[in-house]
Amino acid sequence: MSRSKRWKELSPTARATVVAVAAVDAGTRVWALRDLAGRRPEEIHGPKRAWVIGLSVGSTAGIGPAVYLLWGRKRRG
Template sequence: MAKKWSELPPAARAGIISIAAVDAGLRVWAIRDLRSRDKKEVNGSKLVWSAALSVVNSAGVLPAVYLLRGRRATPAGPQ
């Protein structure tokens, strides 16, 4: 049976809050990065990535997947 927040031990509450904070930070980073890129610089549809990053709660997994695999390498400019 599910416990109420007040019934959880302090360590469990801290862990949940930490995971939520990491997820939120990665999600913001991924969404900002996605919005700043041209569609040619993204593997897959920007619309699908945006919707998934906005809706799916994945404890930081989905934003990490986007940041590692969803972005295409940008060609180096003139140096």
Template sequence: MAKKKWQDLSDRQKALIAGGAALDAGLRLYAGRDLATRERDEVRGPKWLWGVGLAVVNSVGVLPAIYLLLGRRSKPGGYDVTPG
């Protein structure tokens, strides 16, 4: 199967790709800012590894979502909705 060029995609396909890219970028930015403002003991796992993963791994929003749901500990005095 030959690769489709952008102009060969339907308007719906283009919208889905653009929407997915925007969602991924927004989640990465939010997760990256959250990670930057947390202390080491407020992050599950190595903070630097989360940072590299969020910056490099193209996960279509999956890695930022995993960090936001499972990679954070509560801030002192904060509300923690994550398990563990």
């Protein structure tokens, strides 16, 4: 069984990758939550509260926000 590496044991490339993925996740999460806040419940697929909880909990490497932005919103107009 292998143990996880500590931050200081990671290569510079691995550190940069972790930081980049975290930044993308944070940015898309903020974008999705702001979009969600500006929409009425009937403009969203599924319960709005469930989306808020799902987007607010844990790191998803940008997958959760991408799912909301691509499939969670109904088209306006």
